[in-house]
Amino acid sequence: MKWTATALLLLALLGRGESLEVDVASISKCSVACTELALALRDKVSLPQNSTYELEDFQYWSNQQSSQRPTCRVTPSCAEDVSLTLTILKANNCQFAVKSGGHASFAGASNIDGAVTIDLRNLNELVVSESKTEVSVGAGMVWSSVYLELDARNLSVVGGRSGAIGVGGLTLGGGISFFSGRYGWACDNVNNYEVVFADGSIHDVNEKSFPDLYFALRGGGNNFGIVTRFDLASFEQGKMLGGQTLYTADNMPALNTALYNFNINHYKDPYGAVILAYVYVPAEGIFLASVDLEYGKPESNPAILANFTAIPSIETTARITNLTDLTIELNSTQPSGFRETFWVFMVHNDVQILTDIQALFASQIPAIANASGLLPALVMQPISTAITSHFTSNGGNALGITAADGALLLINISIAWTDIADDDRIMEFAANFISSGVALAKSRNLAHRYIYQNYAAAPQDVFTGYGPINKARLQAIHQKYDPTNVFTKLQPGYFKIN
Ligand SMILES: Cc1cc2nc3c(=O)[nH]c(=O)nc-3n(C[C@H](O)[C@H](O)[C@H](O)COP(=O)(O)OP(=O)(O)OC[C@H]3O[C@@H](n4cnc5c(N)ncnc54)[C@H](O)[C@@H]3O)c2cc1C
DSSP states (O other), X not given: OOOOHHHHHHHHHHTOGGGOOOOGGGSOHHHHHHHHHHHHHGGGEEOTTSHHHHHHHTTOSBHHHHTOOOSEEEOOSSHHHHHHHHHHHHHTTOOEEEESSOOOOSTTSSOOTTSEEEEGGGOXXXXXXXXXXXXXXXXXXXXXXXXXXXXXXXXXXSOOSSTTSBHHHHHHHOOOOTTHHHHOOGGGGEEEEEEEOTTSOEEEEOTTTOHHHHHHHTTOTTSSOEEEEEEEEOEEOOOEEEOEEEEEGGGHHHHHHHHHHHHHHGGGOTTEEEXXXXXXXXXXXXXXXXXXXXXXXXXXXXXXXXXXXXXOOSEEOOEEEOHHHHHHHHHHTSOSSBEEEEEEEEEESOHHHHHHHHHHHHHHGGXXXXXXXXXXXXXXXXXXXXXXXXXXXXXXXXXXOOGGGOSEEEEEEEEEESOGGGHHHHHHHHHHHHHHHHHXXXXXXXXXXXXXXXXXXXXXXXXXXXXXXHHHHHHHHHHHHOTTOIIIIISOOSOOOO
């Protein structure tokens, strides 16, 4: 193995060449890359056993991700650092993963065994434009930090609903927000991306500069470049209604009808937002319904949510508050430190399909009910035409959904557990549930091909779900901007376009 020109230059510059008496040939490609990175970026590189490295291991949501052990971690603080890192990794043919908020659940998505993890958390600058219509956000920020700064100025952006999610992963996969009825998903509200390309060059990507790549970044995930800054459209936003309401499971028929009606009426009042979860509580052997109800104005009883609030509940945290508070609350209900899996599919809006999918979930739960630390939830979210009518903003996103598809329902399962010994049967349960749910929807002509990247499990074919035209377009754009497959092979984790 040879030292790269970059490394030799750095060694000479730093006057440390003679002190490195190592058998270079015997060290792995990534060990060499880490040595070069440490020389170039000094304390922005951490190695196993180093306290920074060990601390960074805890910055992942799922245990499957935090148990990965990269050869080193790099924590760049500007786009030039990211570019230099990429150049060194490519020169050494060393694989890598990129992390923003670390909330992708499966191993390898944003952390990597025996290679290099680029942790963007120090790309954390937030700048509000003079006109207050745009907020530039570092790609390693988490949403609660963004909202904390913006709430103080009565401003907001379209972003995540759980505080610890990263700006990077959420926005590159789509990004469902409490404000999506008014503005669409997070990706529909990015004016400009600062991106490190596969060749290491740094560019502003927007509708004018690189229209094809701009399209691809709105749903294309980590296949096209490393985004170092997102310039987000911002708007005035004061306090709002929000909170979680708990119902007994016998209210599911009324809740399903309320969800159906919300979905078809959302365009009349796009300030509303709903997440309906059907949750199994193993300790009690019962199901409960947990509903997130939000309204983007400080009104206690908006008509668009009345079908939900009229149903008698066990308890509620509904209150007038700010967005930061709501995202901290949601975050506390989904803590890190567990084994986790997310799976997803989409159906057309229909009360009976909701009822039958919930029955399917309940009938299959006994297969995993005694897994330790189990917490399984079936989550249903309206993807109304109020939301999808914004998918054509700025030339259109890459997701392959249009308002002509009508009101849709995103169905996902989220399962937490503690014992690695239960992994296989939980993954089998999840895969079976998804395939039987999709089959059921197909048998009623209610299936929609879309698979939401941000909720998908590794075996799910996300990009086929975008439809053949968008998939082919994304593949061609990838070929143009990443002809040597830096982001699809050297960065092997997460969903790959080719
Ligand atoms: C508790 C919880 C709540 C959630 N709530 C919501 C929600 O309200 N709305 C919603 O839409 N989704 C939600 N999700 C899903 C979430 O959007 C995805 O898990 C998303 O991938 C997380 O982004 P992250 O940056 O935290 O993850 P990471 O694991 O850091 O990143 C995910 C993927 O994106 C890539 N990536 C991240 N940043 C960059 C970048 N700057 N450049 C290139 N590639 C990058 C990574 O390499 C990785 O492959 C939630 C998930 C969880 C676990």
